Amino acid sequence: MKEIILKTFTEKFGSPGTAIFAPGRANIIGEHTDYNEGFVLPFAIGQGVWFYAKSNEKSHFTILAYDTNEEAVLTQDNSALKYGWEKYFRQVLTALSGYNITGADIVFGGDLSIGAGISSSSAITCGFVALLNQLNDLHLNADELVNKSVEAERGYGVRGGIMDQYSIFNGKKDKAILIDCRTNSHQYVDIEMGEHQFYLINTNVKHNLIHTDYNNRRAECEQAVSLLNQNYREINALRDLTISDLPKIRMMLDDLLFNRVSFVVQENRRVMQTIQALTDKNYAAVGELLYASHDGLAQMYQVSCEELDWLVNYTFDDEQFLGARMMGGGFGGCTINLTTGILDHNTVSDREKKYKDRFGIKPDIIRVHCENGILNKV
Ligand code: GLA
Secondary structure, eight states, X not given: OHHHHHHXXXXXXXXXXXXXXXXXXEESSOOSOGGGTOEEOEEEEEEEEEEXXXXXXXXXXXXXXXXXXXXXXXXXXXXXXXXXXXHHHHHHHHHTTTSOOOOEEEEEEESOOTTSSSOHHHHHHHHHHHHHHHHTTOOOOHHHHHHHHHHHHHTTTOOOOSHHHHHHHHOBTXXXXXXXXXXXXXXXXXXXXXXXXXXEEEEXXXXXXXXXXXXXXXXXXXXXXXXXXXXXXXXXXXGGOOGGGHHHHGGGXXXXXXXXXXXXXXXXXXXXXXXXXXXXXXXXXXXXXXHHHHHXXXXXXOOOOHHHHHHHHTTTTOTTEEEEEEOSSOSEEEEEEEESSXXXXXXXXXXXXXXXXXXXXXXXXXXXOOBOOGGGOO
């Protein structure tokens, strides 16, 4: 993939000045906790987006999307955009408008499924921020790179957290990243899997609810915090609650808000329990935590959908699967699955067939590993 994108660049623009690989991300556990100042445990994956680029000394960007063979000329003003993907570049230019940036010729493309909840849009955004940083000697540090990417993505209307951008920049081979989304700091967690594997299974559906309902969940959490804060001044985010606080706040919230809050509090605890289980190499316990996370996301937080539930339920009676849950924002996208080893051909084709019989589309089954992010590339 990388070679063909480089060849395309060279044939069109000559030799590139800069190359960036921006990976996608998977998340072991800690869903919808980032914007509640909680904990997440993602990792950067081997699949991602490659960019080759060279400064053109002009004020516009000529950008070729290799995957769709679409070419756009992007200026820094607000001219109309022709293709859906151009908005990611435009938002980055807006976020970096205070910097002195010259135009460039760019070819980008990759092997990251679009809309699968593995951060294809964040990979484009982070990759372009990193590219501009290099081409223009902006000297942005790691935090600034993450923050500028987050700022650019919020321009699309989703009030996302920092997990995706943080892991795309800071991912490290054979490590997951425990991110504390209050202090925006991280610790690496060794992932020594033995024969065990992580698989993503892409439902290949994306329900339209994603943008509105994601923002609604975030608003519900904020509403709960503001209600709780009236009696408990020390509660400034759902991160400030622990399991033992739940009974005492029960009467202050209606059923819906209490469910949302309980899920976030439990999910934060599950992140820590998962790290302990991984350290103990207790993969059965990790699997149980994934199932518990899915259950909460589906029942209490209500961000799952029929296809995701089906994929998770379908693992129950297969001993090769230790656990599974929906991953990312929800309403479609992928499940993450922990298996005892590499899945054999029969298991994969049986699963594909049964899902297709049920929903009329083929799912994608992708094995993933912890890989380096943009800043850890050697
Ligand atoms: C999306 C957002 C992340 C995070 C997840 C849910 O991927 O971009 O910031 O909130 O949903 O955990």
